[in-house]
Amino acid sequence: MMNQMIVDRNDAKLSMAHLFIAFAAVLLGGIAGLLQTLVRSGTIVLPAGIGYYQLLTAHGILLALVFTTYFIIGFFYAGMSRTMGKFYDQPYRMGWLGYIVMTIGTVLTTIMILLNEGTVLYTFYAPLKASPWFYIGLTLFIVGTWLAGGAMCHQYYIWKKVSHKKISPLFSFMAVMTMVLWFVATIGVAVSVIFQFIPWSFGWVDEINILLSRTLFWYFGHPLVYFWLLPAYVCWYVIIPEIIGGKIFSDSLARLSFVLFLLFSIPVGFHHQLLESGISPFWKYLQVVLTFMVIVPSLMTAFSLFASFEIAGRKKGAKGLFGWFRALPWKDARFFAPMVGMLIFIPAGAGGIINASNQMNQIVHNTLWVTGHFHLTVASSVALTFFGIAYWLIPHLTGRVLTGRMHQIANLQTVLWAIGMFFMSGAMHTVGLLGAPRRTAYTTYQDNPDALGWIPYEVTMAVGGSILFIAILLLIYIITDLAFFAPKGKEDFPIGEVAEGAEKTPAILENWRLWLGIATVLILVAYTVPVVHMIEHAPPGSPGYKFW
Amino acid sequence: MHMHKLERLWLMIGSGALIVFLLVIGVNAFAMGHTPPSDSNILDPTQVDLTAPFDDPGLKKIGDNEYELVLVAQAFTFQSNDELKIPEGATVHFKVTSKDVVHGFQIPKTNVNMMITPGHVNTITHTFDEAGQFLILCNEYCGVGHQAMGVPLEVIK
Numbered sequence: 229m230m231n232q233m234i235v236d237r238n239d240a241k242l243s244m245a246h247l248f249i250a251f252a253a254v255l256l257g258g259i260a261g262l263l264q265t266l267v268r269s270g271t272i273v274l275p276a277g278i279g280y281y282q283l284l285t286a287h288g289i290l291l292a293l294v295f296t297t298y299f300i301i302g303f304f305y306a307g308m309s310r311t312m313g314k315f316y317d318q319p320y321r322m323g324w325l326g327y328i329v330m331t332i333g334t335v336l337t338t339i340m341i342l343l344n345e346g347t348v349l350y351t352f353y354a355p356l357k358a359s360p361w362f363y364i365g366l367t368l369f370i371v372g373t374w375l376a377g378g379a380m381c382h383q384y385y386i387w388k389k390v391s392h393k394k395i396s397p398l399f400s401f402m403a404v405m406t407m408v409l410w411f412v413a414t415i416g417v418a419v420s421v422i423f424q425f426i427p428w429s430f431g432w433v434d435e436i437n438i439l440l441s442r443t444l445f446w447y448f449g450h451p452l453v454y455f456w457l458l459p460a461y462v463c464w465y466v467i468i469p470e471i472i473g474g475k476i477f478s479d480s481l482a483r484l485s486f487v488l489f490l491l492f493s494i495p496v497g498f499h500h501q502l503l504e505s506g507i508s509p510f511w512k513y514l515q516v517v518l519t520f521m522v523i524v525p526s527l528m529t530a531f532s533l534f535a536s537f538e539i540a541g542r543k544k545g546a547k548g549l550f551g552w553f554r555a556l557p558w559k560d561a562r563f564f565a566p567m568v569g570m571l572i573f574i575p576a577g578a579g580g581i582i583n584a585s586n587q588m589n590q591i592v593h594n595t596l597w598v599t600g601h602f603h604l605t606v607a608s609s610v611a612l613t614f615f616g617i618a619y620w621l622i623p624h625l626t627g628r629v630l631t632g633r634m635h636q637i638a639n640l641q642t643v644l645w646a647i648g649m650f651f652m653s654g655a656m657h658t659v660g661l662l663g664a665p666r667r668t669a670y671t672t673y674q675d676n677p678d679a680l681g682w683i684p685y686e687v688t689m690a691v692g693g694s695i696l697f698i699a700i701l702l703l704i705y706i707i708t709d710l711a712f713f714a715p716k717g718k719e720d721f722p723i724g725e726v727a728e729g730a731e732k733t734p735a736i737l738e739n740w741r742l743w744l745g746i747a748t749v750l751i752l753v754a755y756t757v758p759v760v761h762m763i764e765h766a767p768p769g770s771p772g773y774k775f776w
Numbered sequence: 777m778h779m780h781k782l783e784r785l786w787l788m789i790g791s792g793a794l795i796v797f798l799l800v801i802g803v804n805a806f807a808m809g810h811t812p813p814s815d816s817n818i819l820d821p822t823q824v825d826l827t828a829p830f831d832d833p834g835l836k837k838i839g840d841n842e843y844e845l846v847l848v849a850q851a852f853t854f855q856s857n858d859e860l861k862i863p864e865g866a867t868v869h870f871k872v873t874s875k876d877v878v879h880g881f882q883i884p885k886t887n888v889n890m891m892i893t894p895g896h897v898n899t900i901t902h903t904f905d906e907a908g909q910f911l912i913l914c915n916e917y918c919g920v921g922h923q924a925m926g927v928p929l930e931v932i933k
Contacts, residue, residue, distance in 0.1 A: 281917060349917050353878050355894060356919070438878065438893050481779070502812045503889060505896035509811035517798055527790040531783045586801045587810045590889045594880050594915035663884025665915035671923035676911045678884050679926075731778045767818035767895030773877050775851050775919025 235721060239309035240625040242323050244711070246302030247622060249331065250295050250614075251707045257290030258700035265652070265693030269686040270670045280669040281347050281776060288350030289341065292456075292606065293369070294334055299614050300459045301326075301376045304403040306621060307462070308380060310721045311397035312387045315379070319386070322379040330372025337365030347776040349667065351445065352425070354436045357772025360429040363421050370414050370421075377407035394735040398479055399466050399723060401738065405486045406458040408740070409451055412494055412747060416447030428772060435769025439506045439762050446497030447755065454493040454522070456606050458486065460613035463566055464533055467617070469724035471563050472556055474540025476724045477532040483737040485525035485532075491747050492521040495754030499584040503593050506765070511758040512586065518754060519584045526577060533570065539727070561630065561638035562722070565616030568642050569609040572649070576604035579657070594667075597660025600653040608649050612642060615703060620719050622710040629717035630710065638706055644699035652692025659685035813890040813900045821894035824848055824875045834858035842867045847912075849879040849892045852921035854912055860929045864907040873897045880915030883929065891916065904931045 235243065260283040266272045267280050274280065305323060309315055315323065339361075340346040346362035384396060384404045396404075420441050428436045465482045469475055476482065498515035501507060541552020557563045579601045583592055592598060619638050623630050630638075660666070664682040673679045736742065779787075805811045819827045825848075833846045834857040845868050848855040854872075862868060872881050872892050879892040883902070890898045904910070914925035 279920065281920065281922070284917075347920075353916075356877050356917075438895055442878075442893070478780075481783075501891070503898075504891045505813070505815045505893055505898040506818070507814060508816070509805065509814050512812060512814065513802060513805060516801070520794055520798060523794055524787065524791060527787055528783070531786050535780070535783075585797075587805055587812050588801065590812060590887050593889050594882065663882065663913075665880065665882065665913060667917040667922075668915070669923040671926075673911055673913065673924075673926035674928075676926065676928065677909060678911055765816070765818065768820040768822065770821050770877075770894045773851070773919070775877065775921070 233310075233721075234718075235306045235309045235625060236314035238320065239305055239315050242315075242320070242327070243302040243306040243309075244622070244625050245327055246298045246305070247618065247625075248711075249334070250298035250302065251618075251704065253290040253294040253298065254700060255704050257287050257295060258697055260284075260287035260290065262693050262697040265686075265690040268668075268670050269690040270683065271687070271690055279344065279347060279776065281349065281667075282341060282344055284667060285347050285349050286338070286341050289337060292350055296456045296606070296610070296614075297369075297373060298330070299618075300406070300455070301373065303459055303462075303614075303617055303621065304380060304407070305376075306625060306721070307399045307466075307723075308383055308403055311399045311723060312383065315383055316386050319379040319382040322375055322382065326372045326375030326379060328372070329375060330369050333365045333368030333370075333372055335365075336368065337362055340365060344776065351449070353445075354425065354428070354438055354441045355770035355772050356776075357429055357774055360426055363425045363429055367418070367421050367426070370418055373410065373414070377411055380404055380407050395733050395738060397723075398476070398482060398726075399462060401483060402458065402462045402466065402486055405490060406455060406462070408744070409458065409490050409493065410455050412490075412744075412751075413448045413451035413455065416444045416497075417449075420444035434771060436772070437763070437766050437769050439504070439766070440759070442501060442504070443497065443507075443755075443759060443762060446500040447494070448497075449500060450497050450519075451493045453602075453606065454489055456610045458489060460566070460569065460610045461486075461529060463613050463617050464529065464570060466724050467722050468533070468563065468566060469536045469540070470722035471560060472537065472540045473544065474536045474724070475727035476730075477535045477539070477727060478730050479726045480731060480733045480737060481528055481532060483733065485528045487737060487743050488525040488528075489522060490743055491750060492518055492525075494747060495750045496522075496584075498754075498758075499586075499589070502586060502589045506762060507758055508761075511754070515754055516584060516586045518750065520581070523577075523581070559635065559639065561619050561635040561642070562616055564639050565619065565642045566613040568646055569612035569616070572604055572612070572646070573609040576601065576609055580605065592660060594665055595660035596656040596664045596666050599666045600656030600660060603649060603653045603656065608645070608653070612645060615641070615645075618707060619710070620722065622707060623714055623717075623719035624721045626711055626714075627716055627718070628710060628714035629719050631714060634706060634709065634714065637702065641699050641702045641706065644695055644702065648692045648695030648697075648699055650692070652689050652696060655685040655688035655692065659689075813898050815897050815899045817897040818895055819873060819897065821874065821876075824873060829871065830873055832857060835860065835862070838869075841865055842869075844869045844871060847872045847881075848875055849873070849881065849914065850875040851877065851919050852914070852925040854881075854914075854925075854927045856927075860912075860927065862904060862929070862931055864931055864933050865903070865905060866931070867901060867903045869899060869901045871897060871899050877918050878916050879918050879925070880913075882913055882915045883910050884913070885910065889915070907931045907933045 345359035541555035546555040
């Protein structure tokens with residue numbers, strides 16, 4: 229199986245094509261983010277008629293959708309090629325088709341944002357009405373990701389047929405599970421955009437059902453965050469144990485946690501709509517309970533990761549209760565960036581529990597606290613893990629090496645990121661508790677004393693944002709070097725092995741019909757009654773507004 | 777499936793804490809009446825000015841130091857025919873709808889926070905125990921003037 233140690237050259241090109249767009253989006257989205265923090269703190273006024281909310285829309289779409297999705301798909305193609313072998317012709321072609329469709333969609337949506345025809349933020353809540361081409365761009369983007377997911381599922385299907393194996397490689401299983409989660413989740417937003425937004429924005433229908441559109445959005449919006457998180461978990465479960473010289477603690481528990489994410493990350497969207505009219509408190513609470521079920525696989529993940537760390541440390545001769553912690557390879561950028569991401573996930577996850585806590589949400593909803601929260605989760609835990617993956621994945625794919633000097637620069641990047649985020653997210657959390665709203669340009673509300681008291685925190689956010697921007701420039705330097713200039717050589721694609729003596733993985737974990745069946749039942753239980761109520765008990769719909 | 781005994785213990789403690797926590801917020805919500813704002817009343821969002829009580833938004837005294845404050849959210853203000861001044865210790869029932877897009881309704885320093893979606897009414901109650909200046913602000917992006925959408929609320933001694 230020698231050929232499986234290196235990603236096939238053509239698959240590498242497909243993967244790299246995605247990674248380039250991902251990191252270009254980081255640079256552009258980062259510029260928007262820096263400017264936002266400077267505007268919000270009253271430091272600068274935007275020139276040339278650029279709007280704050282236009283930048284905010286660009287920032288959200290470029291980072292939360294474009295960077296994450298392109299990176300995830302590029303990473304999965306490479307990892308599936310590494311663990312299952314070269315992509316077969318049909319899925320390979322479908323992969324390129326998906327890339328083209330996604331990219332047309334991305335370009336179209338970006339043009340609409342630049343033309344100020346889509347300043348509706350990345351959540352595009354109706355009845356703010358963007359140009360139809362903004363929504364069509366988003367639709368093409370989603371269709372492109374479906375083609376990518378289809379390519380991966382097809383590759384997995386052929387591999388199973390040809391190899392006659394019941395259990396697939398852990399990496400590929402996790403990649404397919406993540407894409408299956410994505411399929412189920414995106415149905416909601418696709419239905420809303422195709423049947424509600426596009427006909428309404430073209431003027432074919434006059435009105436839109438607001439509550440239904442928001443519910444369909446959040447049916448998608450919460451699993452979206454697990455779509456970002458699960459690829460980071462793939463790295464933590466499958467790749468980190470190999471980098472630290474350890475083993476995967478348990479293959480079956482790793483798969484079980486991914487199954488639980490499929491089941492419990494979708495029927496939970498109401499926890500983003502807790503303060504809304506028209507949904508009864510009972511259904512809100514039911515979805516809060518389901519939301520909290522995902523804490524179980526997260527606890528499993530935490531246990532399993534730290535067990536891997538301890539086993540690896542002790543094997544190297546670490547003594548005492550916590551000696552293994554010092555024995556970890558802190559100077560290795562492939563480990564350090566994801567590890568800092570993991571540590572940040574501890575407060576980040578705790579903040580998430582607060583946000584979803586039914587009536588407690590009232591204290592933080594739509595304040596800067598929430599912005600602070602997801603800058604720890606997706607913009608730190610997930611982003612740092614993705615950066616850490618890129619440090620070995622890009623040289624692996626381009627036939628170069630991550631040199632000792634680059635390890636040091638990459639570690640500096642991680643430290644800068646953590647410091648910048650400490651200031652920015654810390655200030656956001658604090659000023660959010662004081663009541664400062666999110667998604668709001670510089671304002672003092674006519675010199676209201678409470679609002680004036682928020683300014684120092686907003687300045688702190690700008691300081692943090694500036695440090696983060698320097699970290700982004702450093703990141704772009706590293707990525708460019710690894711893609712084009714680093715010394716030629718062979719960089720490993722680390723894939724962990726399962727610990728000896730770990731139990732054989734039961735085939736039921738790959739029973740897709742069973743898990744998709746249970747997921748469907750949970751979704752129907754959580755959504756049928758309230759959605760039927762929303763349609764039958766709907767007020768007259770809303771016409772569109774363009775308030776920007 | 778086999779599970780390490782420490783992992784089983786870890787998950788039992790974690791899940792146990794989770795159940796206790798969900799029971800606490802459940803009891804607080806349903807037995808103690810702290811469910812999040814979830815009004816089920818609807819109206820035609822294009823006819824707000826003609827629909828009671830939003831045809832005459834403002835402050836109405838409905839009991840002993842108890843008020844109903846009806847407001848219409850619209851880009852970029854909260855509309856009221858009365859000055860927003862209430863006495864210390866007053867209990868205020870806020871009743872709000874939107875004439876155009878989605879808005880937020882939040883009063884910093886209090887737990888007042890709810891979404892205002894067009895076509896729907898939303899309600900929340902708060903007792904102002906201390907006198908002072910308060911600010912009602914919109915915390916959902918509603919357009920280019922969103923950051924200006926705030927009105928003062930004065931609680932007088």
